[in-house]
Amino acid sequence: MAQFDREQELLAWLLFPAQPNRRVKLNPRGPSGVNAMKLKATISLSALILVGLTVTALAQQPKPCQFNIVGTWKAQVSPTEARLYTFDANGVVKVLNASGADKPTEIATAKYEVDNPKAPEEISFTATGKNRIFGRTTIAMKVTGFNDSSITCQIPGVGETRWTRVDPDRYFIVLVAREGEFKDDSGSAFPVVIKLAGGTSRIDGAGIYSDKGTQAFGTVPTSAYKEYFREARGDSETILRLEINSGQYERALKVVQEWQRRAREGALLYTNENALTEPLALNNILLVKAVTETLNQCQNDIDLYKLDYVFPGDWITNEYGPEFVPFIYFKELRRRNEARHIDYAKFQELVPLANVAIR
């Protein structure tokens, strides 16, 4: 505590050096010899911390959740009845009534307009068919909250309602890593995103993989990721399979595709030219960090480890070299999300591997 007070005083002194009544008792004996050096070191350290804090405060803003109304949303009216709202990209919404096992029937159509597509506050509707929407020809509903899979809205005359996204497709992310594979004892480490639609799977992966025993970075070939369609073998491997929603999938896919493109075009962020060590490993850290963090962009869905290089919270980057960081990171994510992990037997039932379509 005394140390903290002293640092606070030092910072105050650094910020307001001209204050006549500052209460800084840095060295009662005056700055001389070893004590002067200690004083200089402390001031320099505090200045660095101060600059660091200011700069970090300016920059560390999480990416906002992107709103996407397009698709089908379900509002439960009663235990046996629900309304389905199907929004298309051209500003048209269809309202369907779903009751029991019957086929949903269209009850209204309307034009819709979102006031701010990125951060909406209001969605206005104008009925275009014979029937009204929410009992009126024109109506505006307030959006009070949203994430990837739900919208909470305030509809005049109806009250607060929660809509949940209805998606016929299923999405998965598989985080795969191992050690002891390459000369430096590190190994493959890559994320794979899977979309299961209409009986076929689309699989995309990027990261470090083994190309005939040699370390390679880029689009993970089918042969490399198919090897991990099984349970992890021992402690030198880790595999985490999670089911995700369409928003998470789209964002993760975007990151994977960006890194596939970087590898293809020779536009990797770290190269032998500008990195002091292990450029491929450093690129892979950026990739796995981006792809996993994008999963929690709209809601705290998975138990994520904070890979931010800030000690002591981030013990992984503090204790391991860059080539081992993705492996340890995936291992930690598996430990934290064990309950949500899909074991291989179940995964095999869900994803028809015979129809795998690699991009």
Added chain:
Amino acid sequence: MERRKLLARLFEPHPASPGAARYTNAVLRTQNDKEVRFYDDLIRGKQVMVNFMYAECQGACSLTTQKLKRIYGEFKPRMGKDLFFYSITIKPEDDTPAAMKHYAQMNKVDLPGWYFLTGDAYDIQTIRFRLFGMSHPGMDLDEAMHAGLLRIINDGRNSWGMAQAYASEKSIVKRISWHDPQKSYGELAREYREVQKQIDRDVKLYGYRRDI
């Protein structure tokens, strides 16, 4: 195309220059909405100073821009001829060429040889890492960590250095000058003679060499 060939002849890179492999040849747009290629048009054979900023930045960027404006004054006769300043946005999704023009005009820095550049986020991130990467993902992902740094390059000499934007103007001017085009032996001898004269004068007056 002809103009590009002519410029390429005027500004010859050093034979050991890493060229577009390091700097990339990403297509960027200036504040005048002119399309430029990062290496071929902006770096090749030239002496340049590059920094990152964004138009809506209220704090550090404006201070840095004002400081660079004063430094620009020190190099005015050379600006746009063999020395260039490039301020690249870190928020290309918000900063259109018009926004960059507005920023340059508002800060009275829409000057010859000083380009405010925007482009595709993918390309700008590549350039930012290639010029300012510190082999530390934690620091490199933090865009603001690069905002206080100035990268100085002379592709004709294949030299590159760094200056702190918060350093004194004198220090920044000195650091830019370290990367000036190679001088002839005659010129260097004349400069050294002048420096020696000043040292001798200081020693006579004060008994020691003062800051030259």
